[in-house]
Amino acid sequence: MKVTKMRKMLLLALAGLLVVTLCIGCTQDTAETPAETPSEQPSTAQPEQPAETAQEEPEEAPEQEASGDYKxxxxxxxxxxxxxxxxxxxxxxxxxxxxxxxxxxxxxxxxxxxxxxxxxxxxxxxxxxxxxxxxxxxxxxxxxxxxxxxxxxxxxxxxxxxxxxxxxxxxxxxxxxxxxxxxxxDNITCATLCATELAKLAGEEGEAIILQGPSGGQVTIDLTKGAEDTFAKYPNIKIVDKKDAKFDRATGYSVTQDMLITYPNLKIIFSCNDEMALGALKAVEEAGKQDDIVIGGIDGNQDALAAIKEGRLDVTVYKxxxxxxxxxxxxxxxxxxxxxxxxxxxxxLSVVTKDNVDEYIEKNIEYSKYEPKQ
Amino acid sequence: MKRSVGFELKQPRLVIRQNMKRFTWFVLKYSRIIILAVILIVSSCVAQDPLQNIKNVISLQAPFVMIYSFGMTLAVLTGGLDLSIGSVAAFSSCAGAFLIIEGHIVLGIAVCILIGALLGMFNGILITRAKIAPFIATYGMDWVIRGAVYIMMGGAMIYHFSDGFKIIAEGMLFGLSSLLYIAFSIFAVLLFLFGKTIFGRNTYMTGANIEATKLSGVDTNFVITVVYMISGALAATAGILYVARLDCAEAFLGRNFGLIALAATLIGGTSLQGGKGGVGNTVIGVLIMVFLINCLNILRVDILWQDFVFGVVILISAMIEKARAFYEEALQN
The missing domain is CATH 3.40.50.2300 (Response regulator)
Structure with missing residues (x-):
């Protein structure tokens, strides 16, 4: 008897908790104030165009009028x-x-x-x-x-x-x-930009590996193609392996450890995202090879930008x-x-290296202000 | 006379058959160590620097997997499983990281492990009091906790920890990383707790036959809850060690911990029915798994084959376990 009563009480308590959670969720939705419009005009927010991408200039910045008229x-x-x-x-x-x-x-x-x-x-x-x-x-x-x-x-x-x-x-x-x-x-352009910069930093020669995301994904396919096509332009750069590191930092770390053993003369690590690049960076630093190997990622996340500022990571592409x-x-x-x-x-798209990283660190903070609302 | 000759002729054959059976059983019993040895030999022959390679795997890759796989193993021993370890690791390590980045290292680590244990306790309560099947309870909790950590972090990461904190995962002693020592100490404690104490015996009994255990006066609810608490605390430990090693606390940590831990537990030969196996098996299971991945990487096997090989190993391990049980029974009769 006692047990069933307790169980009933527990169920009731759980149900109550659920209701309360729902209520809180709903009230937050209605009480939400609209997110701020960034004070910056979008035109100034656009990144500098690197020389490599000859792309057409996007639309002119819209000017919102004070009277409430919309463009x-x-x-x-x-x-x-x-x-x-x-x-x-x-x-x-x-x-x-x-x-x-x-x-x-x-x-x-x-x-x-x-x-x-x-x-x-x-x-x-x-x-x-x-x-x-x-x-x-x-x-x-x-x-x-x-x-x-x-x-x-x-x-x-x-x-x-x-x-x-x-x-x-x-x-x-x-x-x-x-x-x-x-x-x-474009992901292929991203990969091309990153790989070109890596090739330049590595002195246009050496063994390269590619850290990929899960096999078969569109992003992985495009990025790998971009990197392969770019490295193919340098006769002294050879892609020795491509490995799935699941877009994940911990996996990037352990896969890179294995790669450093397998290819002692490795010079270039091209990673399909920054997370894996940072994992690879850790493994490379632990093996004491940070001066021999150049590492590049893609995305331009907060942590990667910080690593570039410290001179640890070499390249990323700000997407x-x-x-x-x-x-x-x-x-x-x-x-x-x-x-x-x-x-x-x-x-x-822009290549981020130690020279221009500060600009992107600022942008990243500005852009991350997101208030979810219904 | 004739009769006795016949008898004498028959007996050696019986003995041989019996010995064959015993031999097969013996091979099956130590098959995992044989598999591990084969993998090790192959990878050492191929690797450029075999010693460094083995050191890498044993002292840097395996300890993480071991620590969180122990939690899964304990849950499996009670006849359940804990799918929430990945999210528990992420949630508790992120929560701890908030304190650690402010400089409260010891407090942060303690809070992290405590939160892990509390989340584990909640799992245990769902399973024992609300009578939800362990699979559903921990699977549901996995989503809940993962959601909570995404909300808590809001897409941000915490990084750049002080050296005082990073030393717990980066320290070296006698050429091996502190991780290995931590994993080994945890292993020793668990081996003692589940091998030599009444609590450990009760855990095995609960897994083998929960009704009989309950009738013999053991508080099975308590046993199960404590086991899930230990599992949660171990997941949190693995989480905080990852944070210290990779110098970054993030919400994505450990998305595949649950499945890897389950694979290691199964390869090690702990039975999903509960009550059979243990943390010792899991050490071998983890080593097989980690060295297998390492070996495939070193052999330059195409990535597309890795998952395939992995699944095959899990199935082979399950078959070995069945065959061993069969021979064991045949020997006893």
Missing amino acids: YPGAVGKTATIILKDLTNPVWIQAAAGAQAAAEEFGMDLEVAAPVVSNNNDEQIQLVQQAIAKKKDIVILTPADSTGIVPAVTELNEANIPVINLNTKINNESGKANSETFVVA NFWLQAYTATEAAARFLNGEKLEELIPID
Whole structure:
């Protein structure tokens, strides 16, 4: 008797806890003040264009008028959803912040959505279906899987909801997954920039390894291709191995330990993200080879920028997720305003080395201000 | 006369068969050590610097895996499993890191391990009081805790710890890292606790037959809760050591700890039914796993094959365990 009573009490307590949590969650949502618009104008927020990328200049900075007029009258009050790959990784939080900043600036009602399990295609499809059910005016989509997302995009096309493709290209070989434009910080370009800088630092010779993400992922494939093509231009650089380090620092660390044993003459480590690069850095430092080996990552996260400032990490490529999402949201606003969009809107990419790292450390702090809201 | 001759002829054959069985059983019993030896020999033949390689793996890669796999092993011994170790490691190490970065090193480490134990206790309470199956309880908790750590960190990382803290993972003694000594001490304590004490005996009994254990007057709820607390505390220890080693506390830490620990436990031969195996098995399991990954890396095996090989080893290990049990039974009859 006593036991069952206790169990009942416990269940009641748990149920109560759940209700309280829900209540708190809801009140926070309604009490939320809208996120600040960054005081900085986006034009000054754009990074310097490196000499290597001869890309077209993105749109001129919009000027918001004090009277409350918006730059794209047609977009004001329209509803939009941005579907990201993830909302736990700092870079995607920056993307959410960028999208939100743009939505405020252009007077749009924007919802930020991302799968609970990062990079989950099925969940992204569900999020798209929710957006259709809510009759959103436009959807901005960063597919976790270029091909896997196609059925969802077809549904959007059938529901006549325009799609802005961001970051990773939707595979439209079938012609049934149309998007209005593709806003991209191209991964192949990223890899090319990083690999070129690494080759330069290594004196254009030596053995190189590539630390990849999980095999078969689009990002891994593109980055590896970029790195391979670039290193192929230097006859004295040889890629001796490619290893899966799961985009993870601890794995990058242990894989690099093994690689240092296997290839004692290693000179270049090209890592497909900063996390693995930092793990590799740790292993290299412990083996006392930091002067012989150059390491490059991609993304430009907080920790990597700090490591570059200290002169430990050599290179990273700043992908500027804030600007990516900002530009995509602006493209959405322009489209809703009746403008015709370019097929491709490239984002400026920049190589970060010890010389220019301070600038990006400041930007990173500015861009990370994201207040989740409903 | 004839009869006795027949008898004499038959007996040696029986003896031989019996000896064959005993030999097979013996090989199966020590098969894991044989596998480990083979992997070690292969990797040492190929590696440029075999000694450094073995030192790397034993003193830098294996200790982390061992520490959190012990927790999983204990949970498996009680007939459950603990899928929340990865998120517990992340949550408690991040919480501890907030204090450590302010300079409260000892307090931070203590808080980290305490939080780990508390989360483990919550797992235990869900399993014993709310009667939720361990798989569901710890799987659910894994999501809850992982969510909580994402909220707590808000995408930020904590890095640049003081040398006083980093020394716990970077210190060296007699050419081996402090990690190895920590892992070994934990192993010794657990070996004693679960091999020589009444509590340990009760844990094995709970795993083997919970009803009978309960009827014989053992508070199984207490045993299970304490085991999950130990598991949580060990996960937190592994977490804080990772933070000290990699000089960075982040919310992603240990996303695959649960599955790696389960694999190591199974390769080591601890039975998922509970009550069979132990932390000693897991040491071998972890070594096989870590050296296998190392060996594949050194042999320059294509990455696409690694997961495949891994799965095969887990299956082989399960088969070995079944075959051993079969021969053991045959020998006893």
